[in-house]
Amino acid sequence: MKRLQLFLMTACLLALPSLAMAAEIKANKTITISMFLVIIGITLSVVIWAAKRTKTAADFYAAGGGITGTQNGWAIAGDYMSAASFLGISGMISLYGYDGFMYSVGWLVAYITVLLIVAEPCRNAGKYTLGDILSFRTQPKPVRAVAAISTVAVSTFYLTAQMVGAGKLMALLVGIPYTMSIVGVGILMIGYVVFGGMTATTWVQIIKAGLLVSGALLLSVLVGAKAGFNPIQFFSDIVNSPNIQDHVSKLLLKDGITMTGEAAGQRFLEPALFMKAPLDQISLGMALVLGTAGMPHILMRFFTVPTAQAARKSVIIAMWIIGGFYVLTTLLGFGAAIHVTPQGITAVDKGGNMATLLLAQQLGADISPIVGDIFLAFLCSVAFATILAVVSGLVLAASAAIAHDIYVNVIKEGHADQHEQVMAARITSLVVGAMGIVIGIAAEKQNVAHLVALAFAVASSGNLPVVVLSLFWRRFNTAGVICGLVVGTIASIGLVMVSPNMTYPQKIADGAKKTIAALEKKQAELPAGTVLVEKDAKALDQAKKDLAANEGGTSMMGLKEPLFGLKNPGIVSIPIGFLAAIFGALAFREKRAEDMFDEIYVRQNTGIGMAKAIDH
Amino acid sequence: MATQSYDWAAIAKNPKFIELHHRKQRFLFGWWIFSTVYYFLLPIGAAYATDLFKIKVIGVINFGYAFALSQFFVSWGLAHYYAHVANKDFDRLTRELVSELAK
Numbered sequence: 001m002k003r004l005q006l007f008l009m010t011a012c013l014l015a016l017p018s019l020a021m022a023a024e025i026k027a028n029k030t031i032t033i034s035m036f037l038v039i040i041g042i043t044l045s046v047v048i049w050a051a052k053r054t055k056t057a058a059d060f061y062a063a064g065g066g067i068t069g070t071q072n073g074w075a076i077a078g079d080y081m082s083a084a085s086f087l088g089i090s091g092m093i094s095l096y097g098y099d100g101f102m103y104s105v106g107w108l109v110a111y112i113t114v115l116l117i118v119a120e121p122c123r124n125a126g127k128y129t130l131g132d133i134l135s136f137r138t139q140p141k142p143v144r145a146v147a148a149i150s151t152v153a154v155s156t157f158y159l160t161a162q163m164v165g166a167g168k169l170m171a172l173l174v175g176i177p178y179t180m181s182i183v184g185v186g187i188l189m190i191g192y193v194v195f196g197g198m199t200a201t202t203w204v205q206i207i208k209a210g211l212l213v214s215g216a217l218l219l220s221v222l223v224g225a226k227a228g229f230n231p232i233q234f235f236s237d238i239v240n241s242p243n244i245q246d247h248v249s250k251l252l253l254k255d256g257i258t259m260t261g262e263a264a265g266q267r268f269l270e271p272a273l274f275m276k277a278p279l280d281q282i283s284l285g286m287a288l289v290l291g292t293a294g295m296p297h298i299l300m301r302f303f304t305v306p307t308a309q310a311a312r313k314s315v316i317i318a319m320w321i322i323g324g325f326y327v328l329t330t331l332l333g334f335g336a337a338i339h340v341t342p343q344g345i346t347a348v349d350k351g352g353n354m355a356t357l358l359l360a361q362q363l364g365a366d367i368s369p370i371v372g373d374i375f376l377a378f379l380c381s382v383a384f385a386t387i388l389a390v391v392s393g394l395v396l397a398a399s400a401a402i403a404h405d406i407y408v409n410v411i412k413e414g415h416a417d418q419h420e421q422v423m424a425a426r427i428t429s430l431v432v433g434a435m436g437i438v439i440g441i442a443a444e445k446q447n448v449a450h451l452v453a454l455a456f457a458v459a460s461s462g463n464l465p466v467v468v469l470s471l472f473w474r475r476f477n478t479a480g481v482i483c484g485l486v487v488g489t490i491a492s493i494g495l496v497m498v499s500p501n502m503t504y505p506q507k508i509a510d511g512a513k514k515t516i517a518a519l520e521k522k523q524a525e526l527p528a529g530t531v532l533v534e535k536d537a538k539a540l541d542q543a544k545k546d547l548a549a550n551e552g553g554t555s556m557m558g559l560k561e562p563l564f565g566l567k568n569p570g571i572v573s574i575p576i577g578f579l580a581a582i583f584g585a586l587a588f589r590e591k592r593a594e595d596m597f598d599e600i601y602v603r604q605n606t607g608i609g610m611a612k613a614i615d616h
Numbered sequence: 617m618a619t620q621s622y623d624w625a626a627i628a629k630n631p632k633f634i635e636l637h638h639r640k641q642r643f644l645f646g647w648w649i650f651s652t653v654y655y656f657l658l659p660i661g662a663a664y665a666t667d668l669f670k671i672k673v674i675g676v677i678n679f680g681y682a683f684a685l686s687q688f689f690v691s692w693g694l695a696h697y698y699a700h701v702a703n704k705d706f707d708r709l710t711r712e713l714v715s716e717l718a719k
Contacts, residue, residue, distance in 0.1 A: 098680060102662055105655070105687045112651040112691055115698060116644045232675035239676045269678055270670055271662035278663030285659055289652060312702060316695045323688045599624035605637055606710045608717070609622055 023347040025354050025361070027173050027380050028373040035381040039207075040188065043388070046203045050196035057408075057421035060197035061128035061400050062303040067202055069310035073317025076301050078205030078212070079393040080107075080292075080322060083165055083386045084452065086212060089326070091352030093333025094345050095247075096274035097238075097267075100333055103275070104326040106285045108319060110292035115315040118293045120308040121471045121604035128303055129397075130296050130463060131405035134470055137596035138478040144405040146485045151296040151401035153489060154458050156439070158297075159394045161451040163440030166387040172349070173357070173380050182440040189391045190433035193399065194426050198304055201392045208382075208389035209321060215382045216328045219356070219375075222363040223335030234331075237338050239265035247342035248273065268337070280566045284453070287570035291456035294463030297397035308607050332356050339363065357383075395433050403428040450501030450567070457496060457569050461577035462488035469581050471604050476585045477593035483584025488577025495569035500562045505553025507561070512546040515539065622717075632716060636709040643701060651694055658684060 058064050067075065085107060093100030126133045131147035163182055170181035192200045227234035238244060239262055248264040251273055259267060267273070275281050292298060302311045336345060336355035340362055348354045360379045365372030403425040408416045416424065466484040469476040496502075519540045523532055532540065554560055564572075603609055627633055662669060662680060669680030 098662075098684075101681070102658060102684050105658060105684055108688060108691055109651065109655040112694060113648065115695055116648045116651075232677070235676045266676060266678075269676065269681055271666065271680060275659075275662075278659060281659040281663070282656060285656060289655065309703075309707065312699060316699055319692060319695050323692060327685070327688055596624075598628040599622075601637070602622075602624050602627045602633065605640060606627075606633070606713060608627070608714060 023344065025173065025348050025358055025376075027357075027376050029174060031373055031377040032174050032380050035377050036384055039211075039381055039385050039388075043188070043192065043200075043204050043207065043385075046207075047192055047196040047200045050199035050203065053199055054195075054197045055422070056418045057128070057404070057425065059199065060422050060425045061300070061396075061404060063198040063202055065304065065306045067304040067310075069305055069313030070317055071202065071206060072301060072305050072310065072314035074209045074321065075202045075205040075304075076298065076314060076318035077321035077325070078207075078209035078389045079297060079301060080318070080390075081209070081212060081325065081386065082162060082390045083169060083383050084161075085326075086383065086386055087169075087353045087356055088351075090329045090333040090336065091345070091349075091355040092274065093330060094336040094340070094355035095342050095352040096251075097244075097248075097334070097337070098269050098271050099274040101330050102271060104329055106288040107292075108323040108326060110288045110290075111315055111319045111322065113289055113293040114298065115312070115319070118299065118467060118471075119302050119311045119315050122299055122467075123302045123305060123308045123311040124607040124610055125471065125600055125604040126299075126303055128300070128404050129400045130299055130467070131401065131409070133299075134466055134481050135409075136470065136600050137593045138470075138481055138590070141410050143478055143481050144409050146482050148401035148405040150458065150462050150485050150489055151405075152398050153493075154296060154455050154463070155394045155398035155401075156436075157451040157458070158295075158455040159391060159398070159436050160439050160443055161448045161455070162387060162391050162394070163436055164443050164446070164448045166391070167440060167444065169353075169383060169387070172354075173383070178444055179441055182437055185387055185391065186433060186437035186440065188388055189395055189436070190430055192388070192392045193395045193429040193433065197425070198300075198396060201389075201396050202304060204385075204392055205389040208385040211382045211385050213321060213325060215360075215379050216325055216332065219335075219360055219363065219379075220328045220331045223331050223339070223359070226335070226339065226363075234334070235269070238268060238334050241265060241338050241341070243341035243343055244268050244337055247337075277566070279571065280568055283566050283568040283571035285570075286574055287453070287456040287460045287568055289460075290464045290574060291458075291460030291570070294459035294467060295455075296401065296459075296463070297393040299467075300393075300397050300400065332359060335359055335363075391436065395429055395436060399425060399429040399432045402432065447501075447503055450496055450499070453501065453568050454492065454496045457492035457573055458489050460570055461492045461573035462486075465574070465578040465581045469578075469585070471600065473585075474594055474597040474601075475589070476581070476597075477588065477590035479588035479590070480581045480585025484577055484581025487580030487584075488573060491573040491576045491580075492569050495564050495566075495573055497557050498559060498563035499567055499569065500565070501567050502555045502557065502559075502562070504555050504559070504561055505550035509547050509550040509553070512543040512550065515543040516547065519543070627713075627717065630713060630716070632709060632713040636706060636713065639709070640706055643698070647694060647698065651691065654690055655687060658687060 053064070054060050056064070085104075089100055089104045091100075092103060122133060125136060129147070130151055131144040134147050135143040163185070166185050167178040167182045170176045171178045176184070192204055224234070227237055245261055245264040248267050249258075249260050252259050252264070252267070301314070305311050305314055333355065336359040340355065340358045345352050345355045345358060348358060357376060357379050361372045361376040364375030403421070407424045407428070408414065408421055462485045465488060466481045469480060469484070519532065519536055522536065526532070531537065661683065669678060669683070671679045673679055673682050
């Protein structure tokens with residue numbers, strides 16, 4: 001638990017001096033590790049079974065097209081819901097109420113775009129990768145190369161955020177050291193993908209979604225029981241909780257607003273305790289709604305089902321699972337606020353990420369201490385399974401882009417037999433997975449939160465415009481795809497690099513100055529001869545160090561302050577991506593691409609002449 | 617896999633296909649725009665219609681909460697409506713087109 005203590009010490013030093021003694025969350029190691037081993041055991045048997053069935057490229061990338069709509073629906077949910085949405089959103093609700101709930105909505109609405117615009121056309125017109133769809137009526141070599149680069153970029157951003165999160169979570173919860181967690185997760189992920197390909201990845205995702213839903217349901221029942229299964233009672237409990245009222249009062253005081261009692265409790269159910277920049281919210285919403293449909297690892301899932309009807313069914317099932325989960329998240333988040341209290345949650349983790357886990361432990365312990373331990377261990381293993389499922393999907397998507405698009409189709413110009421294709425896919429997965437481990441370890445101390453925003457920004461500004469235009473616009477062509485992908489991607493990355501997501505040393509220095517001033521004032525007010533209490537003295541030292549280290553410093557881009565004010569670039573980068581794609585296509589007309597539009601358009605609408613994933 | 621070549625331009629001009637494509641396009645883009653507008657009313661309303669969002673609807677549950685919750689039901693409802701229309705109309709038209717081509 002060293003790391004947690006260290007983390008909490010820093011957190012306390014930075015927080016208000018009046019913060020209560022830091023608490024910690026401690027999972028029962030024996031029970032938790034046993035549950036991890038059960039999950040590892042089950043998933044590895046799935047891999048052994050899947051490995052036997054993985055003989056062709058179609059098996060490896062698309063599970064031979066043999067996944068049913070229902071199975072794929074569960075797998076999509078398992079692929080999509082990361083530990084961040086599982087722990088982060090309920091945490092956000094537990095600390096900021098309404099805003100957290102509002103944030104969760106976009107993750108479901110995103111699937112309307114997937115359902116209506118991309119799922120069935122991709123099933124009908126695609127094969128294994130994004131590059132397959134984009135190169136259908138364009139010059140395949142440059143388009144595949146650019147599509148592969150964009151896929152690898154999106155997957156790497158997302159994978160890095162997931163790996164770092166996984167390492168920190170395991171360290172915090174179970175006390176497994178960071179590096180060991182990353183290596184462990186990495187080896188499992190490589191094992192699943194290299195040996196079991198899409199079949200194993202799919203089943204790991206299905207198992208994870210099942211675990212996640214059962215955990216959330218079980219916990220929701222316990223929370224609901226506390227309010228007698230009466231929703232009106234539940235919401236009154238929130239408004240009337242003195243701890244929530246007090247927490248909201250403190251939050252509002254930072255903005256110079258005084259509000260106490262029931263009014264403060266009611267305020268918890270109203271917007272803008274956390275999200276104070278509407279434009280950023282809208283920008284994030286745009287990236288979610290359009291980015292999900294441009295995520296290579298999500299698109300890839302539609303190649304695993306045999307027909308457009310199955311693709312349609314799978315999105316609808318995924319929407320019930322994902323949406324149902326987020327509705328339950330409300331119960332969990334608000335439940336944690338009522339029962340664990342915002343004070344209790346922030347004492348363990350300032351970001352609130354531990355809210356669900358603390359709630360599980362507490363509600364379980366209300367029955368009996370051992371039940372609390374088992375329940376916490378179960379949720380820890382849900383988090384573990386979640387991480388495994390998401391990272392495996394990402395590694396598979398990145399490997400498919402490199403092996404199928406670059407190696408088989410660009411380098412070998414499509415002349416590779418099944419054996420060679422599968423070998424290439426396996427070797428690539430191994431390399432991509434190993435890179436994931438290395439990056440994960442290297443990024444331990446880095447701020448990776450912006451990488452998820454970045455992944456969605458690139459997917460929504462680079463990938464989605466070119467996918468939609470390829471499927472629906474006759475004039476679209478090679479130049480359009482390349483312009484759209486390159487400009488959309490660069491615009492997203494560029495804007496994030498100069499956004500408030502990056503670390504600005506000057507801001508840290510300014511903060512340190514304030515702390516120093518406050519503490520020195522405190523020192524001056526003390527009776528002569530006495531010194532600051534140890535905690536304050538340490539804080540003063542730390543602030544001085546921070547000031548010295550950061551004064552006059554600039555961000556990675558050499559900036560003193562952000563050039564672009566929004567954390568989410570979508571609102572600017574998405575229109576740029578669309579415009580670049582359209583202008584590129586208009587500037588370099590291509591007769592062949594226009595002539596072939598009828599073919600892709602008939603295919604995507606009807607499935608006539610569909611490339612059967614079953615290539616036997 | 618049987619390789620069969622199709623005259624794609626001819627299929628694209630087939631009245632059945634034109635009907636399918638018109639119906640689909642109208643439905644898909646129309647409802648996509650509806651769902652997107654409905655969704656963005658949430659962050660926009662939360663920021664600029666705070667008085668509306670505060671109004672209590674049932675007990676202490678306010679309009680803002682009910683509206684956010686409605687997003688889930690609207691999405692699910694739309695998904696099922698789409699599946700219904702697709703199963704009934706789009707798939708039927710596609711089948712008719714395919715059997716006409718097979719003749």
